[in-house]
Amino acid sequence: MERHTVVGIAEGLHARTAARFARLAADQGIALRISRQGAEPVDAASVLGVMTLGADAGTAVVLHAADDADPATAAAALDALEEFLTDPGR
Numbered sequence: 001m002e003r004h005t006v007v008g009i010a011e012g013l014h015a016r017t018a019a020r021f022a023r024l025a026a027d028q029g030i031a032l033r034i035s036r037q038g039a040e041p042v043d044a045a046s047v048l049g050v051m052t053l054g055a056d057a058g059t060a061v062v063l064h065a066a067d068d069a070d071p072a073t074a075a076a077a078l079d080a081l082e083e084f085l086t087d088p089g090r
Contacts (some may be wrong), residue, residue: 001017001071003063003078004037008086012056024084031066032040044081061085 009017025032025044033041034050037060042049044063055061063081065074 001062001065001067001069001074001078003082005061005063005082007055007057007059009062012059012084013050013085015051018050019047021081021084022050024080024089025077028080030069030073032077033064033079034081035062035064036060037062054087058068 007013011017013021022045025034032044034044034053035041036055037055040051041062042052044050050085053059053061063078063085065078067079
């Protein structure tokens with residue numbers, strides 16, 4: 001399962017916000033990845049991986065949930081990550 005969204009966080013996914021995003025991803029209990037449009041996905045629970053995306057505000061990204069995850073769990077996890085990414089007040 002995947003979800004397309006745009007980074008709305010003013011400072012993008014750098015340092016502090018990348019760490020908070022990675023912690024949120026790790027807390028979901030399933031394997032999650034994130035990628036820029038058309039690029040290879042990285043582990044969403046990896047601060048370094050998330051920072052290597054270079055995702056500034058306005059960057060289109062794709063959130064990926066593991067194929068073997070329960071659909072309801074995957075949807076809830078993607079909802080949480082998308083909500084984090086699209087909140088400009090983060």
